[in-house]
Amino acid sequence: MKIIVVGANGTIGTAVSKELESNGHEVVKVGRNSGDYQMDMTNIEDIKLMFEQIKEVDAVISTAGAANFDDLSELTPESNEVAVMSKLLGQINLVLIGQHYINEGGSFTLTTGVIMDDPIKGGVSSAMAGGGINAFVQSAAYELKRNLRINNVSPNVIEEALEDYGDFFKGYTAVPASKAAKAYLKSVEGIQTGQTYRVYE
Numbered sequence: 001m002k003i004i005v006v007g008a009n010g011t012i013g014t015a016v017s018k019e020l021e022s023n024g025h026e027v028v029k030v031g032r033n034s035g036d037y038q039m040d041m042t043n044i045e046d047i048k049l050m051f052e053q054i055k056e057v058d059a060v061i062s063t064a065g066a067a068n069f070d071d072l073s074e075l076t077p078e079s080n081e082v083a084v085m086s087k088l089l090g091q092i093n094l095v096l097i098g099q100h101y102i103n104e105g106g107s108f109t110l111t112t113g114v115i116m117d118d119p120i121k122g123g124v125s126s127a128m129a130g131g132g133i134n135a136f137v138q139s140a141a142y143e144l145k146r147n148l149r150i151n152n153v154s155p156n157v158i159e160e161a162l163e164d165y166g167d168f169f170k171g172y173t174a175v176p177a178s179k180a181a182k183a184y185l186k187s188v189e190g191i192q193t194g195q196t197y198r199v200y201e
């Protein structure tokens with residue numbers, strides 16, 4: 001399959017791209033500044049242009065999506081907008097626009113994260129976005145046309161990211177990116193839709 005991975009150069013995206021390639025798929029690596037194709041998923045015109053320029057796509061995976069990690073008392077409407085525009089709407093807009101472009105029987109796989117189920121201090125903005133994606137996926141699965149499917153993967157903190165995020169996730173069971181990557185492969189190659197694949201241990 002020809003698969004767009006938005007965020008392919010990141011911690012999770014690198015492992016996902018490797019897993020897909022080792023299973024014979026063609027991966028088009030997309031990032032803001034990295035990869036085969038550059039675009040910013042917070043920009044609707046950028047997303048449209050990407051789907052017009054990258055043709056005959058069978059699946060879209062997003063392993064991208066920013067959020068601020070501020071305590072609730074310090075979170076402002078403005079700082080919360082990072083998660084709204086990127087992790088929430090950026091990923092959702094990939095689907096709203098991409099549904100009209102990708103091949104029949106194709107799929108979307110978005111990324112959420114453990115903190116939507118198991119809160120951490122400072123995680124409220126990212127959890128909000130994850131919960132929104134989760135609910136979007138469940139509902140959209142019923143309405144997607146042309147046998148398109150949609151799922152999301154919710155990884156625990158990733159082993160390779162512990163240096164950056166370890167202090168936020170004391171007591172959590174970190175998972176290797178390669179393990180999370182299997183859930184994305186399952187989403188792309190399997191038959192399921194509307195699912196949340198929780199990779200928590």
Ligand SMILES: NC(=O)c1ccc[n+]([C@@H]2O[C@H](COP(=O)([O-])OP(=O)(O)OC[C@H]3O[C@@H](n4cnc5c(N)ncnc54)[C@H](OP(=O)(O)O)[C@@H]3O)[C@@H](O)[C@H]2O)c1
Nearest residue numbers: 007009010011012031032033034040041064065113157158
């Ligand atoms: N790391 C973890 O432990 C963990 C655990 C659970 C869930 N998650 C979630 O998984 C997602 C990815 O995490 P990660 O740690 O793999 O991230 P990462 O290493 O920071 O990589 C993010 C990737 O996404 C791309 N990107 C970011 N914003 C973008 C935008 N607006 N448009 C297009 N591409 C964009 C970046 O491209 P450039 O490099 O070109 O800028 C980069 O390739 C995040 O939503 C995160 O919350 C992460």
